[in-house]
Amino acid sequence: MFLEFKQQVTLILNDAMESLGYGTDDLNLEPSQHADIASRVAFRLASKLKQNPKDIAERIAAAVVIPDDSYVDSVEAVGPYLNLRANRRYLDETVSRIRSETDGFGGGFCEGRIIMEHTSANPNGPLHVGHIRNSVIGDTLTRILKRAGYDVDTHYYVNDMGRQIAIVSWALSHFEFDTSKKSDHSIADVYIKANAELEAHPEKVAEIDRLMQLVESGDEETMERFDKAVGFAVAGIKETLLKMNVAHDTFVNESGFVRSGAVSRIVDEIKATGRTEIDNGALVVDLLSYGFEKSLVIQRTDGTSLYTTRDLAYHEWKGEQAERVIDVLGADHKLISGQLKATLNAIGKPEPEVVIFEFVSLPEGSMSTRRGKFITADELFEQVGEQAFVEVDKRRPEMPDEFKKDVAATVGIGAVRYDIVKVSPEKSTVFNWKEALDFEKQGAPFIQYSHARACSILAKAKEEGLWNPATTIDPSVLVEDSEVTFIKKMAQFDNVLDQSARELKPHIFAIYARELADSFNQFYRFVPVISAEEESDRNSRLALVDCARIVLANALETLGIGAPESM
RNA sequence: GGGCCUGUAGUGUAGUGGAUAGCACAUAAGCCUCCGGAGCUUAUAUCCCGGGUUCAAGUCCCGGCAGGCCCGCCA
Secondary structure, eight states: OHHHHHHHHHHHHHHHHHHTTOOOOOOOEEOOSSSSEEEOHHHHHHHHHTSOHHHHHHHHHHHOOOOTTOSEEEEEEETTEEEEEEOHHHHHHHHHHHHHHGGGTTOOOOOOEEEEEOOOOOSSSOOBTTHHHHHHHHHHHHHHHHHHTOEEEEEEEEOOSSHHHHHHHHHHTTSOOOTTSOHHHHHHHHHHHHHHHHHHOGGGHHHHHHHHHHHHTTOHHHHHHHHHHHHHHHHHHHHHHHHTTOOOSEEEETHHHHHTTHHHHHHHHHHHTTOEEEETTEEEEOOGGGTOSSOEEEEOTTSOBOHHHHHHHHHHHHHHHOSEEEEEEEGGGHHHHHHHHHHHHHTTOOOOEEEEEOOEEBTTBOOBTTTTBOOBHHHHHHHHHHHHHHHHHHHOTTSOHHHHHHHHHHHHHHHHHHHHHTSOTTSOEEOOHHHHTOOSSSSHHHHHHHHHHHHHHHHHHHHTTOOOTTSOOOGGGOOSHHHHHHHHHHHTHHHHHHHHHHHTOHHHHHHHHHHHHHHHHHHHHHSOSTTOSSHHHHHHHHHHHHHHHHHHHHHHHHTTOOOOSOO
16 A cells, blocks of 8 residues: 555655656655655755755646555655555545455565575574574565565575585494484484594595595485485475474475586586686686676686586576576675676576675684584474473463464464564574573564454454444544544555565564554554443444454464464 | 674564564553453663764665674585
8 A cells, every 4th residue: 555655655756846847856755753755855955956945846746646546645744754644545445445355465576586595504503593593584574575466485504515415424324324313413423423523533534525426426325325315304394394384395406407507517617717726726716807806716726516507507597597596694604605696607608696694603602513512403493392381381271282282383483583573684593592481572473362352343343233244334534643643554564575675685574564453452552442432433333443463463473474364 | 704694672673774673471550240361452662883875764875783694515
């Protein structure tokens, strides 16, 4: 709704400016506490026209012509600002559209195909609390883009032939594999032991190199051993992802690009640019003209490919299938992703859009799978689930255990996802058990509670024969401040979705979802609904509660968080 | 040593160069005997430091300081 309003405002103001001979310009539209939308265009024009911005604003306001069917109610110049207000029709239309469009409300305004790659952690152990920042950002972005209207295919790029996997494969034949544990956890156990062993006996590293050469040359037996190792880890990782409502459409194996010949083809293409040279036996690409001091190694001295080389082939392939290719990567990939983009550019291939998030560390330092220093996602979910159960039990002691367990799982995962997604990706964070288990912090449970509250109000009204969803209602009686504020908040849905989709910033949407719940609670606090005296007030307010239920459910779905009807 | 990111109340965070720096936790004081109290209201900030650009800087530029990440044959 707000997107249409903004569009109309843009047209009206540009028309007015043209009629004054100012031409059109960036209107500097901004949300404002003084209006539904404000324009600072007068500031811009002031320096250009060498006139007082206040006078310019006044002239523009006077020149505005509002069409009959507009959502714009008024344009007012306040000092140098142009304050625009939405009219009653805008509010009424918002309410009726939410109820007619339900889960499609506020979305579907984009089109195109996107490949989103996220998580892609090495299959050498379980996901830890750092990896899931990638998963949550990637999955939330996917949901945002899908809701905005894109066709999104999600990829998990599986490193099934790198050095680390060679170590895992080697480890499986040297150490006992504990089958009583979740398979990815057992993989980490042997991987950690193998690394310690290799550190103590550096001469054994040659065995790893040998494995890598064998797998690169397509040796059947070695490939099978690698596949087995990778299979154990990936199975466990998938299970963990599923717990947090994350599912990838495709798991793409790196080795496929070596076997298909795509890797050697792309190496040839890079060579053809004349940018390559042999440095100490390795093949490197000179990217100085792209601003990279150091050249990029794309082939080892022994002729085997590197992660980067295979990644180039993978990106070439992705670029052929979608208009937009998005990668969610940790901050450690900043340099390498820049070099990857430059190399793709050098051979005339489309470059991915890279979303970088900063690291999650532990109070005692950074995490490391190799050294066994990490907190697994599974452990976090278990602890959070237990704590959530305690909280549910405290509030709904009369409910059966089954109910408490279900709600605890939904609330626990929701709390974890929300805590991660609400923070801007460029901030590094420190994992803290006390905070992770603190449900008093307003986050997902607050939004879920608001949704459950709306559901419960409607259920109660229905039970008392006061509510029938099919009743036609008159939204224009919703005139209380808290009602109007809440309707406007819901109308913002498309605008926030659009901004987070354009800027690839999921935290903007997360913050909006909380504000939405906040706004609903304020409405409910100040206005009687079931106990309203007039029937038309009661019906319209119940319809507004129904809107809250719909929009809150949509927001939670977009965040990948469950929306229980009771909790 | 070089590059990139971050630095906002006790803590955690939001904030496209513009109108009173928004929110939560913790703390304190309240709320129609409340239609779900996991709710609502109120109180608490020299925006790391120093310069600069601008009519206007938390936001842009330069220099510090602190933390994170990276700097070829790992991924």
